[in-house]
Amino acid sequence: MDFTNCTLTSARDLLLKKEVTSVDLVQASLDRIHNIDKDLNACLFIDSENALKKGKESDVRYQNGTQTKLDGLPIGYKDAFTTKGVPTTAASKVLSGYIPPFSATAVERLDEAGAIGIAKMNMDAWAHGSSGENSDFGPAKNPYDLSRTPGGSSSGSAAAVASGEVLAATGTDTGGSIRLPAAFTNTVGLKPTYGRVSRYGIVAMGSSFDCIGHITKTVADSALMLEVTAGFDPRDATSSKTPVLEYTKYLDQPITGTKVGVIREFMTDGIDEGVREVFEKSLELLKSNGCEIIEISLKNILDSMAVYYVLVPAEVSSNLARYTGVRYGIDRSHFSPEAKRRIMTGTFTLSSGYYDAYYGTASKVRRLIRDDFVNAFKEVDILVAPTSPTVPFKLGDKSADPLQMYLSDIFVCPMNLAGVPAISVPAGAVDGLPVGIQFIAPHFAEEKLFTIGSAFERERGEIKDLKIVV
Amino acid sequence: MKYEPIIGLEIHVELCTQSKMFCSCGADWFGKAPNTLTCPVCLALPGALPVPNEVAIEWALRIARALGCEVNRESKFDRKHYFYPDLPKGYQISQYDMPFGINGKLDYSVVDFTKREVTACTGGITRVHLEEDTGKLTHRGSETLVDYNRAGVPLVEIVTEPDFHSSKQVKAFLEELHAVIKQLGVSDVNMEQGSMRLEPNISVRLVGETELPKYKVEVKNINSFRYAAAAVEYEIARHIEILEEGETPVQETRGYAEDKKITVSQRVKEDAHDYRYFPEPDIPPIHVSEELLQRVCEEVDTHIQPAKKATARYDSMIGAGIPATTAFQIAYSEELQLLYSTVEKILHTVEDSAQRVFMVNAFLNYPATGFGKLLEQWDTKQGEMSSYLSKEEAIKDFIKPALIADTELVEKYKSGNVGVINSLIGPLMGKLKGKIDPKNLREWIEEELKK
Numbered sequence: 001m002d003f004t005n006c007t008l009t010s011a012r013d014l015l016l017k018k019e020v021t022s023v024d025l026v027q028a029s030l031d032r033i034h035n036i037d038k039d040l041n042a043c044l045f046i047d048s049e050n051a052l053k054k055g056k057e058s059d060v061r062y063q064n065g066t067q068t069k070l071d072g073l074p075i076g077y078k079d080a081f082t083t084k085g086v087p088t089t090a091a092s093k094v095l096s097g098y099i100p101p102f103s104a105t106a107v108e109r110l111d112e113a114g115a116i117g118i119a120k121m122n123m124d125a126w127a128h129g130s131s132g133e134n135s136d137f138g139p140a141k142n143p144y145d146l147s148r149t150p151g152g153s154s155s156g157s158a159a160a161v162a163s164g165e166v167l168a169a170t171g172t173d174t175g176g177s178i179r180l181p182a183a184f185t186n187t188v189g190l191k192p193t194y195g196r197v198s199r200y201g202i203v204a205m206g207s208s209f210d211c212i213g214h215i216t217k218t219v220a221d222s223a224l225m226l227e228v229t230a231g232f233d234p235r236d237a238t239s240s241k242t243p244v245l246e247y248t249k250y251l252d253q254p255i256t257g258t259k260v261g262v263i264r265e266f267m268t269d270g271i272d273e274g275v276r277e278v279f280e281k282s283l284e285l286l287k288s289n290g291c292e293i294i295e296i297s298l299k300n301i302l303d304s305m306a307v308y309y310v311l312v313p314a315e316v317s318s319n320l321a322r323y324t325g326v327r328y329g330i331d332r333s334h335f336s337p338e339a340k341r342r343i344m345t346g347t348f349t350l351s352s353g354y355y356d357a358y359y360g361t362a363s364k365v366r367r368l369i370r371d372d373f374v375n376a377f378k379e380v381d382i383l384v385a386p387t388s389p390t391v392p393f394k395l396g397d398k399s400a401d402p403l404q405m406y407l408s409d410i411f412v413c414p415m416n417l418a419g420v421p422a423i424s425v426p427a428g429a430v431d432g433l434p435v436g437i438q439f440i441a442p443h444f445a446e447e448k449l450f451t452i453g454s455a456f457e458r459e460r461g462e463i464k465d466l467k468i469v470v
Numbered sequence: 471m472k473y474e475p476i477i478g479l480e481i482h483v484e485l486c487t488q489s490k491m492f493c494s495c496g497a498d499w500f501g502k503a504p505n506t507l508t509c510p511v512c513l514a515l516p517g518a519l520p521v522p523n524e525v526a527i528e529w530a531l532r533i534a535r536a537l538g539c540e541v542n543r544e545s546k547f548d549r550k551h552y553f554y555p556d557l558p559k560g561y562q563i564s565q566y567d568m569p570f571g572i573n574g575k576l577d578y579s580v581v582d583f584t585k586r587e588v589t590a591c592t593g594g595i596t597r598v599h600l601e602e603d604t605g606k607l608t609h610r611g612s613e614t615l616v617d618y619n620r621a622g623v624p625l626v627e628i629v630t631e632p633d634f635h636s637s638k639q640v641k642a643f644l645e646e647l648h649a650v651i652k653q654l655g656v657s658d659v660n661m662e663q664g665s666m667r668l669e670p671n672i673s674v675r676l677v678g679e680t681e682l683p684k685y686k687v688e689v690k691n692i693n694s695f696r697y698a699a700a701a702v703e704y705e706i707a708r709h710i711e712i713l714e715e716g717e718t719p720v721q722e723t724r725g726y727a728e729d730k731k732i733t734v735s736q737r738v739k740e741d742a743h744d745y746r747y748f749p750e751p752d753i754p755p756i757h758v759s760e761e762l763l764q765r766v767c768e769e770v771d772t773h774i775q776p777a778k779k780a781t782a783r784y785d786s787m788i789g790a791g792i793p794a795t796t797a798f799q800i801a802y803s804e805e806l807q808l809l810y811s812t813v814e815k816i817l818h819t820v821e822d823s824a825q826r827v828f829m830v831n832a833f834l835n836y837p838a839t840g841f842g843k844l845l846e847q848w849d850t851k852q853g854e855m856s857s858y859l860s861k862e863e864a865i866k867d868f869i870k871p872a873l874i875a876d877t878e879l880v881e882k883y884k885s886g887n888v889g890v891i892n893s894l895i896g897p898l899m900g901k902l903k904g905k906i907d908p909k910n911l912r913e914w915i916e917e918e919l920k921k
Binding site: 080081082088090095098100101102104199200201202203204207208234235236237238314315318320321322323324326327328347350351352355359 | 510513514515516517518519520521522549551553555558559560561616744746747748751752753754
């Protein structure tokens with residue numbers, strides 16, 4: 001059966017109509033992985049036995065009419081998510097042999113909803129990266145062009161969803177790591193508000209930045225998954241008690257009169273021409289659907305990268321201190337160069353005599369950037385920006401220059417500083433390569449993203465000139 | 471040359487909460503099989519997150535309040551980084567620049583029992599903060615074993631000002647601190663089991679100098695207040711000897727060896743280790759609500775009765791007619807202080823002053839539990855022990871037979887030699903001890919003799 005075009009929603013429909021069984025879906029997923037993953041390298045560990053077992057259990061529930069929300073739907077877990085009894089490495093050799101005795105809250109919730117974890121997805125080791133090239137197990141490839149990156153750090157998750165290996169996959173977004181890969185692979189990537197989804201059980205990168213989200217084919221699927229994962233968790237002191245909405249109810253709501261802000265500071269020469277054209281066309285599309293396009297200034301936003309690369313490595317250096325090989329995994333000499341780079345930078349900025357100048361000052365600027373967003377939302381309902389300044393770049397293009405690599409996140413990392421939710425939705429194509437558009441909403445207003453995202457998706461229609469090569 | 475010691479104390483108190491500081495594992499680690507009180511959080515497994523124990527926070531605030539501190543209404547936790555096998559996360563969650571309590575003080579008395587002199591002193595409290603304990607290392611030959619049961623247990627750290635100038639002051643302060651925390655019921659404060667740990671920082675300067683000395687020596691491995699005083703004495707003497715030679719003692723950490731009663735150099739203390747503190751991002755800042763603060767103040771004011779300090783106790787006993795020596799003994803004894811509330815009851819319910827004196831003396835002579843039993847038998851109406859023999863029984867079973875047996879004595883008494891009664895008192899009291907009030911014996915013998 002052809003999985004490539006199924007979504008969570010359409011597959012669930014087939015299951016309910018009994019046109020397919022959960023085991024069928026699981027088997028199709030495993031077959032697809034078997035056929036293409038040697039070229040794609042999206043999966044690190046395939047949990048076939050458990051998946052088939054869960055498939056059978058799911059079918060029983062469908063027969064009894066006791067099926068749960070995501071019952072029988074094959075999904076992937078970014079390997080930063082701890083999964084009980086299933087190897088978890090965060091794509092680093094340092095965690096070789098680690099089999100967690102517990103599952104992350106997000107995993108438990110998806111599990112309880114009946115979703116079936118097929119495989120652990122490849123990523124940049126420790127989520128350090130924007131291309132997947134920092135994986136200790138080789139990079140995942142872009143299903144639209146195997147010589148190019150699928151984006152990172154949720155590289156495997158994006159490649160797997162785009163190529164139909166799974167119907168959805170989880171990710172983490174600390175500085176764009178869900179949205180960038182989504183834009184590069186013609187998929188939808190959601191970064192919820194910081195604190196919307198529990199971080200418990202997910203390998204920490206930047207504790208005050210990490211957002212737990214997912215990559216799906218459609219905006220509707222994204223809303224459905226958030227209904228399952230969102231909500232307060234007593235095991236995460238930073239998780240929010242703000243009520244969880246029925247996000248799927250906000251799909252296909254009218255968008256006439258929506259004030260959409262274009263961030264003035266982003267509209268510079270740094271954007272590839274083709275990408276810029278797609279963006280302008282997208283703005284036209286919104287306008288013709290009744291949106292008011294307003295140019296708005298977020299005056300501190302261009303300092304985001306500097307602030308990010310002072311604060312995040314600091315938190316990284318601290319969060320990686322537990323990996324000593326004493327209780328699990330192997331020793332620290334196995335950290336790869338990028339991890340070492342971030343540990344060293346972070347240790348430096350926290351050092352006595354340097355704290356005020358670096359961490360202290362960056363924290364203050366972070367607050368200013370957050371305020372810029374909050375103030376912008378007094379003028380507009382939604383902000384919009386390209387997700388990436390370029391099309392997916394070739395593997396090897398930027399890996400030699402860390403700073404170049406860091407700059408790919410320029411449009412996505414400010415949202416992690418501010419904590420606001422954002423979604424990347426496919427917008428078009430340039431030379432057969434995917435381009436995404438990013439919508440940003442106020443804190444805890446994810447429903448606004450689903451409203452405008454689904455409307456845009458519907459009005460945009462099919463994107464021509466895009467074809468998977470696997 | 472005259473020298474004066476400058477001593478500051480760092481005390482760690484383990485809270486006897488049900489759960490650990492940042493996870494729901496049991497905190498009662500002492501004596502448990504290794505690595506049986508653990509979970510992903512206190513083992514620092516990938517993805518685990520800390521959630522603060524609200525009871526521990528409340529108890530830390532109680533300690534801060536009982537030590538007269540200003541409570542920081544806005545507070546937070548910070549990460550303190552260093553690598554050591556007993557520190558699973560590679561950092562300790564502690565408090566750096568916004569601790570729960572600051573600028574407090576604890577009044578205490580240095581008592582000289584021989585001179586019967588009491589000197590009132592005050593120890594300044596720099597800060598009171600909350601943190602988590604580490605695991606425990608056991609060295610076995612060439613191996614080192616790690617037990618994480620203790621990792622994450624709540625610890626309150628109390629840092630004093632360098633206000634102590636003698637070992638006597640150190641010991642007296644520690645005893646008062648111990649009593650206060652014990653009264654709060656937040657810790658076992660047992661130095662042998664490690665629920666109270668102590669590190670004095672000692673230096674010496676010339677009398678008359680106002681600046682703090684340019685060095686200080688930290689002493690570890692002190693397991694009782696007595697050893698604390700001894701270690702301090704040893705260090706003071708050691709420092710003076712070095713200073714007399716024109717040298718400065720090395721700034722270092724030393725360990726107390728209780729068998730030899732000396733301190734031994736452990737490691738040279740460089741400038742403060744760079745712990746790379748930064749605010750704990752996994753725990754939102756803590757706001758101490760008005761409600762919480764009220765509750766804390768009420769708890770403290772109920773349990774710590776500042777008015778019932780030693781001098782007040784002493785004064786109230788003198789006022790009740792208790793002799794000075796007895797009053798002093800009860801007011802200033804560490805053990806008896808804790809039972810003073812029982813003494814207080816007597817002083818209020820017993821009207822007759824002679825009976826009050828009797829009861830208080832009995833209190834001193836009986837062990838604490840025995841005294842409790844004694845108190846149960848005290849018949850306030852009758853003003854005597856209800857388990858005592860009645861006058862009739864005492865006379866019939868003991869006094870009368872004694873008089874019948876010693877007719878010669880009776881003869882002598884009746885012929886005017888009243889002093890002979892004394893020879894009866896001893897033996898009769900031997901038989902009647904604990905069965906009657908001794909004061910009544912003479913009276914009853916006389917009554918019987920008159921018949």
